[in-house]
Amino acid sequence: MEFQLKRIFPTLEVLETTRSGDAARLAIQCVGKGVDLVIAAGGDGTISQVGGQLVSTPATLGILPCGTGNDLARTLGVGPEIDLALSRLESGVEAVIDVGEWCSDTAEGFFLNVAGSGFDAAVADKINSGIKRLRGTPAYVAAVLSTLRSFRPEPVLIEVDDDKFEATNMLTAIANARCYGGGMKIAPRASVADGLLDIVLVKKVSKVAFLRAFPRVFKGEHLSHPAVTYRQAQKITLTSAGIRPFLIDGELIAARQVTLGIRPQSLKVRV
Structure with a gap:
């Protein structure tokens, strides 16, 4: 999958999570660096942690559904299949969505x-x-x-x-x-x-x-x-x-x- 992503995004940098909270922390780092597209590879929990840090920022969330449910990907039409998600990432099409807060x-x-x-x-x-x-x-x-x-x-x-x-x-x-x-x-x-x-x-x-x-x-x-x-x-x-x-x-x-x-x-x- 990393090979396919680097074909689409030659300057891609892969950041791996090793413990709870890493996804949010890494997303904050990406925003601080001015990254335009932050791709979250994981389940709904991981995607939520990353997306939550991108709210009201210039950065765009990309989704690679690799979890148990992959339900947000279903709603947005970018999954749950990886091949479909990759094609959506490559398309460059963006939408602006609502976010729940708690x-x-x-x-x-x-x-x-x-x-x-x-x-x-x-x-x-x-x-x-x-x-x-x-x-x-x-x-x-x-x-x-x-x-x-x-x-x-x-x-x-x-x-x-x-x-x-x-x-x-x-x-x-x-x-x-x-x-x-x-x-x-x-x-x-x-x-x-x-x-x-x-x-x-x-x-x-x-x-x-x-x-x-x-x-x-x-x-x-x-x-x-x-x-x-x-x-x-x-x-x-x-x-x-x-x-x-x-x-x-x-x-x-x-x-x-x-x-x-x-x-x-x-x-x-x-x-």
Whole structure:
């Protein structure tokens, strides 16, 4: 792959990550050097870390989907196949997209794809703990089936723009893009250029009911299910009674409260 990239970009410099946080740190270095195009090779987490450092800068994000899900690449039409991604990088065509932003009790950052709380966070934890030996949709399906056996929904206070309510949901997904979980169209109406977050709430249901409805998410046909609530907003805050895992573009943080918003048209991407 490096050979193919150097054919397209003869002056390419390859920087490798060796530990957590390296992707963001290296992206900051690239911005400081005035690099025009920063190509992130990895999964949604790595691409999010790099892209987050390019927000509101002159640099453009390039994507090589090499991860488990590669869902942002799917939404943008630059993957998940490497050959397609290379052709998009070579095309020189760019788009400017929205970026999600988040802050918790102790940290803050950006997300490009999907954030969430509840079952999807528990599934991500399962994948990160070992199911990554599988790739794409099979990894997520295996994690869903494993997680469902022990998952217990907990109540959360939800504030969406000026509306506030408490709910015990299976999951709360906050999407800038359409897919997560290796092609699951959790927010099929989402656009990375509309200045809005798409919010999908799935109420507590029985395990049997959940499994029956689960296949619909792959076609984006779940929004009509009676247990699903869908809406759009510019801001949402989730508050739990205690510290809970929260999903940010495939990676997990621990927080009691998380507020998410949208920063419109703030990142250039090679498409």
